[in-house]
Amino acid sequence: MQKGLSLDSSQSPQNLRRDRINRLFARAVVIPTVIALALIGVLLLDTLYDTVSVQVVEVTETSGKSFALSQALTADQVIRLELLAQGKSPEEVAALMSDPDEMRVFRLRNRVELMWATQEGPLRWVVSSIDDERIANYSLFEGLRRWNELKEGLQENQQLRLNPWLDYSFLTRDPSRNPISAGLRVALFGTLWVLGLTLAMSIPIGVGTAIYLEEYAPKNRLTRFIEVNLRNLAGVPSIVFGLLGLAVFVRGMEFGPTIISAALTMALLIMPTITIAAREALRSVPDSIRFAAYALGATKWQTVTMVVLPSSIPGIATGVILAATRAIGEAAPLLIVGAAAYVAFVPRGIFSEYTVLPVQIYLWISANLSEFANTAAAGIIVLLVTLAGLYALAFWIRRRYRVEW
Amino acid sequence: MNAAAWAQKKPSKSLKERAVVLVLFLLALVSVLTTAGIIFTLFGETLQFFRQVPLLEFLFAPEWTPLFAEPRYGIGALLAGTFLFTAIGLVVAIPLGLLTAAYLSEYAPFEQSVRVKGIMELLEGIPTVVFGYFALLFVTPIFQNLIPGLNLFNPLSAGLVLGFAILPYISNVASDAMMAVPRSLREAAYALGATKFEVVTRVVFPAAISGIVAAIILATSRAIGETMIAAIAAGQRPMLTLDPRETIATMTSYIVQAATGDQPAGSLASRALFSVGTTLFVLTLTFNILAQRIVERYRERYE
Amino acid sequence: MMLQEVAIGHETVRWEPVPAEEAVIQVQNLNLYYGKHQALYNVSVNFPRNKITAIIGPSGCGKSTLLRSLNRMNDLIPGVRIEGKVIYEGVDIYDPRVDPVEVRRHIGMVFQKPNPFPKSIYENVVFSLRLQGQKEGLDEVVEQALRRAALWEEVKDKLHEIALRLSGGQQQRLCIARAIAAEPPLLLLDEPTSALDPIATERIESLLLELKQHYSLIIVTHNMQQAARIADRTIFMHLGVLIEEGPTNVLFTNPKDKRTEAYITGRFG
Numbered sequence: 001m002q003k004g005l006s007l008d009s010s011q012s013p014q015n016l017r018r019d020r021i022n023r024l025f026a027r028a029v030v031i032p033t034v035i036a037l038a039l040i041g042v043l044l045l046d047t048l049y050d051t052v053s054v055q056v057v058e059v060t061e062t063s064g065k066s067f068a069l070s071q072a073l074t075a076d077q078v079i080r081l082e083l084l085a086q087g088k089s090p091e092e093v094a095a096l097m098s099d100p101d102e103m104r105v106f107r108l109r110n111r112v113e114l115m116w117a118t119q120e121g122p123l124r125w126v127v128s129s130i131d132d133e134r135i136a137n138y139s140l141f142e143g144l145r146r147w148n149e150l151k152e153g154l155q156e157n158q159q160l161r162l163n164p165w166l167d168y169s170f171l172t173r174d175p176s177r178n179p180i181s182a183g184l185r186v187a188l189f190g191t192l193w194v195l196g197l198t199l200a201m202s203i204p205i206g207v208g209t210a211i212y213l214e215e216y217a218p219k220n221r222l223t224r225f226i227e228v229n230l231r232n233l234a235g236v237p238s239i240v241f242g243l244l245g246l247a248v249f250v251r252g253m254e255f256g257p258t259i260i261s262a263a264l265t266m267a268l269l270i271m272p273t274i275t276i277a278a279r280e281a282l283r284s285v286p287d288s289i290r291f292a293a294y295a296l297g298a299t300k301w302q303t304v305t306m307v308v309l310p311s312s313i314p315g316i317a318t319g320v321i322l323a324a325t326r327a328i329g330e331a332a333p334l335l336i337v338g339a340a341a342y343v344a345f346v347p348r349g350i351f352s353e354y355t356v357l358p359v360q361i362y363l364w365i366s367a368n369l370s371e372f373a374n375t376a377a378a379g380i381i382v383l384l385v386t387l388a389g390l391y392a393l394a395f396w397i398r399r400r401y402r403v404e405w
Numbered sequence: 406m407n408a409a410a411w412a413q414k415k416p417s418k419s420l421k422e423r424a425v426v427l428v429l430f431l432l433a434l435v436s437v438l439t440t441a442g443i444i445f446t447l448f449g450e451t452l453q454f455f456r457q458v459p460l461l462e463f464l465f466a467p468e469w470t471p472l473f474a475e476p477r478y479g480i481g482a483l484l485a486g487t488f489l490f491t492a493i494g495l496v497v498a499i500p501l502g503l504l505t506a507a508y509l510s511e512y513a514p515f516e517q518s519v520r521v522k523g524i525m526e527l528l529e530g531i532p533t534v535v536f537g538y539f540a541l542l543f544v545t546p547i548f549q550n551l552i553p554g555l556n557l558f559n560p561l562s563a564g565l566v567l568g569f570a571i572l573p574y575i576s577n578v579a580s581d582a583m584m585a586v587p588r589s590l591r592e593a594a595y596a597l598g599a600t601k602f603e604v605v606t607r608v609v610f611p612a613a614i615s616g617i618v619a620a621i622i623l624a625t626s627r628a629i630g631e632t633m634i635a636a637i638a639a640g641q642r643p644m645l646t647l648d649p650r651e652t653i654a655t656m657t658s659y660i661v662q663a664a665t666g667d668q669p670a671g672s673l674a675s676r677a678l679f680s681v682g683t684t685l686f687v688l689t690l691t692f693n694i695l696a697q698r699i700v701e702r703y704r705e706r707y708e
Numbered sequence: 709m710m711l712q713e714v715a716i717g718h719e720t721v722r723w724e725p726v727p728a729e730e731a732v733i734q735v736q737n738l739n740l741y742y743g744k745h746q747a748l749y750n751v752s753v754n755f756p757r758n759k760i761t762a763i764i765g766p767s768g769c770g771k772s773t774l775l776r777s778l779n780r781m782n783d784l785i786p787g788v789r790i791e792g793k794v795i796y797e798g799v800d801i802y803d804p805r806v807d808p809v810e811v812r813r814h815i816g817m818v819f820q821k822p823n824p825f826p827k828s829i830y831e832n833v834v835f836s837l838r839l840q841g842q843k844e845g846l847d848e849v850v851e852q853a854l855r856r857a858a859l860w861e862e863v864k865d866k867l868h869e870i871a872l873r874l875s876g877g878q879q880q881r882l883c884i885a886r887a888i889a890a891e892p893p894l895l896l897l898d899e900p901t902s903a904l905d906p907i908a909t910e911r912i913e914s915l916l917l918e919l920k921q922h923y924s925l926i927i928v929t930h931n932m933q934q935a936a937r938i939a940d941r942t943i944f945m946h947l948g949v950l951i952e953e954g955p956t957n958v959l960f961t962n963p964k965d966k967r968t969e970a971y972i973t974g975r976f977g
């Protein structure tokens with residue numbers, strides 16, 4: 001049988017099939033990316049959607065007024081109107097409002113917020129008390145569809161509102177057992193404290209380790225052991241670090257469930273990440289630069305601190321920021337070392353109790369979903385926006401300061 | 406001949422250099438101490454645990470109920486939950502991850518592969534508490550409409566979302582392995598008239614198989630250690646079952662549940678907690694070391 | 709490599725050897741080993757003060773190695789072993805009591821590839837002063853060093869821009885300025901123009917001729933014309949052995965050793 005190179009040999013049924021499979025596969029390899037992108041999109045949209053709801057609220061006698069935007073432009077003006085409406089004289093109101101302690105109490109017990117829609121009309125200031133009870137909570141779609149019906153069904157002392165959970169006052173309110181007045185303030189401060197302290201400890205350790213391994217370490221068994229150990233440590237589940245923190249910091253050193261315990265745990269957790277990033281940054285500095293410094297009479301330490309380290313700062317900074325995003329997003333180890341307790345106040349020092357953003361979100365999710373789903377969603381958006389900001393910063397540093405050797 | 410004054414070594418300076426090296430060395434030791442700390446605390450508490458609970462009970466009891474009046478300590482219930490959760494995650498992540506790896510190493514033009522890697526980084530950067538929320542509030546309600554008898558907390562939706570959380574690990578490591586396959590191998594196959602699909606599946610995949618296996622092992626280890634998705638969406642009720650509709654507990658979600666409830670140090674329940682932690686640690690460490698070994702081996706091969 | 713035999717035990721041909729009083733640095737019976745591999749065999753030579761000495765020879769013959777042993781840069785390479793003496797200002801720089809860092813402050817070095825620090829031009833030049841903690845008079849040093857390196861006019865308006873943006877030739881002159889800012893009496897240059905185009909090379913050559921009024925210079929080069937143009941004396945090396953040394957015109961017009969002749973007439977590796 002003769003097998004020449006004929007043009008229609010590709011037309012044989014078998015080759016047609018091979019060709020079709022080949023082309024199908026070339027398309028199929030893109031599918032996972034598309035799915036992943038879609039998943040991220042749906043996740044974001046769904047969470048954003050959950051940050052808005054329609055609710056029916058039973059208000060207490062002492063509060064529950066709403067004020068048109070034309071009556072008051074700022075939250076303070078609303079508070080004045082509210083206090084006046086509660087029957088206080090203008091002098092009393094002025095005295096109350098000039099007393100910071102009184103205002104703190106007022107803000108703790110009330111929520112002053114611009115709602116997108118209420119049964120009295122759109123864009124009205126609403127004052128709700130933490131004693132207000134939520135009767136019903138509807139998703140945006142359902143709530144709007146049944147808006148009129150719900151409005152008809154309102155009883156006395158009940159209010160209907162379209163509630164945008166995620167607004168400025170959400171960031172400034174203290175936590176509360178009532179979702180209406182629960183806010184992120186304490187968790188935000190907790191995150192700042194824990195993050196700051198974590199970085200303060202893990203940057204020197206991580207960068208120091210990297211300098212040792214890249215610039216000083218002799219090539220021996222011990223060095224090799226340290227390297228292997230670092231790599232394995234980076235793969236240890238974060239929750240195991242939580243157990244370590246629980247046993248050593250919370251119990252062993254008796255720090256209890258405080259910021260210092262959390263930061264120590266977190267510092268150990270992200271230290272390998274920082275070390276690995278810093279080593280890469282140091283390695284990218286060419287040896288010719290080191291020799292240049294030595295030839296000018298620099299000691300080793302001068303070479304490292306005056307030339308090598310400054311040249312690798314952009315890389316190290318990027319790595320540190322990425323490690324920081326990890327520290328901000330991790331909930332598991334902090335749950336173990338005791339961030340779970342209900343904390344009502346902003347931390348005052350490293351021995352304060354605390355909560356952090358992802359832990360607060362977890363608590364809201366696990367507390368009672370029908371109550372806290374909206375606050376959890378709002379919290380997630382805050383968390384994601386924070387992380388996105390940090391990623392953007394890292395990206396910017398990488399582009400702006402990268403040294404082209 | 407004497408060394409002139411200008412060239413004399415200054416002892417103070419070399420002392421300073423040596424102090425610097427010492428300090429840096431001590432900083433480098435922190436990571437070793439951390440590992441030692443993990444091993445000592447976990448194994449210490451676990452040894453105490455086994456003083457009170459027989460190993461056979463731990464290995465073969467059908468239930469894990471340390472807080473009951475008649476406590477049982479069968480790690481099997483937690484392992485089953487972990488297995489279900491991890492397996493479902495892998496079923497999602499392996500095909501998607503390998504296809505992505507094939508795309509990155511064989512098909513994507515440069516800018517496109519940068520973009521795809523960006524998307525994978527995005528997935529990696531999303532905190533798992535967010536994934537948990539999504540699994541519980543978005544995926545589970547949809548599944549509940551489709552699958553009768555599905556519990557609110559179930560490993561099915563949790564595992565599905567987990568699959569996306571570990572997808573980047575598979576695609577990264579596997580695409581590295583595939584890119585390490587020498588060009589000449591591909592060209593040999595093309596010269597024999599193979600289509601691109603055949604080259605990828607019959608030449609590149611087999612040649613990169615050890616790297617791909619390493620990628621899967623690494624992702625498995627991540628999945629076993631993944632905590633928040635499991636704690637939020639899969640449940641915190643230990644159960645010896647392989648039914649993905651049931652509420653279960655993974656080792657991690659049990660640790661969260663137990664540690665957030667207050668257990669006094671030194672109590673048996675607290676030690677049980679650490680024994681679960683030890684199991685988790687040993688399991689993930691084994692997987693990680695295995696993956697590293699395999700990766701090192703194929704690095705050598707293509708040196 | 710053309711010649712595979714190792715030229716050990718060869719008697720160096722010396723034309724008008726430099727007397728010890730006129731030498732800025734004296735190499736005496738220097739042997740150097742990279743681990744087991746011996747790279748220099750019993751090298752002895754005196755380098756004259758305020759002159760340019762060129763070191764030539766085929767690739768891998770140990771030119772860079774010899775140069776680097778003059779300011780103890782070889783110490784930075786693990787596994788290097790050195791025997792013999794290098795006497796600078798009456799001190800054997802390999803005396804155990806000598807601090808190599810101090811040696812490098814007196815003997816500057818410029819490398820084959822320009823290697824400015826990723827800092828501003830200004831910071832590059834004052835680097836050696838910063839090492840000593842000097843804080844005053846930096847501006848004057850910068851101007852003087854850059855003028856001597858024939859770079860001042862080109863960069864005086866952008867002293868605080870990052871040095872990596874300069875052209876290759878400018879970068880190399882900056883590296884020279886950086887090396888001479890500390891006023892080292894002796895400057896070593898390892899193929900300083902091999903990465904540069906002819907115009908930049910020309911500028912650096914005329915710069916070196918200027919510099920020799922203030923400094924002693926030793927330059928490794930692959931470029932025979934370059935050696936002929938600028939060097940007062942030339943050293944020819946082969947397989948780690950110093951074959952012949954003498955005034956440049958003598959060595960180039962009247963080489964005594966066959967290998968020197970073969971090399972300078974271009975019939976060689």
Ligand SMILES: Nc1ncnc2c1ncn2[C@@H]1O[C@H](COP(=O)(O)OP(=O)(O)OP(=O)(O)O)[C@@H](O)[C@H]1O
Pocket residue numbers: 742745747765766767768769770771772773774785
């Ligand atoms: N770091 C090192 N480790 C081991 N051997 C080395 C090292 N540097 C140089 N050598 C060896 O020493 C010998 C001399 O090298 P050197 O760099 O001094 O040559 P060179 O004359 O400068 O060559 P070129 O003209 O190519 O720069 C060579 O055989 C080289 O292989």
Ligand SMILES: [Mg+2]
Pocket residue numbers: 771772773898
């Ligand atoms: Mg050389």
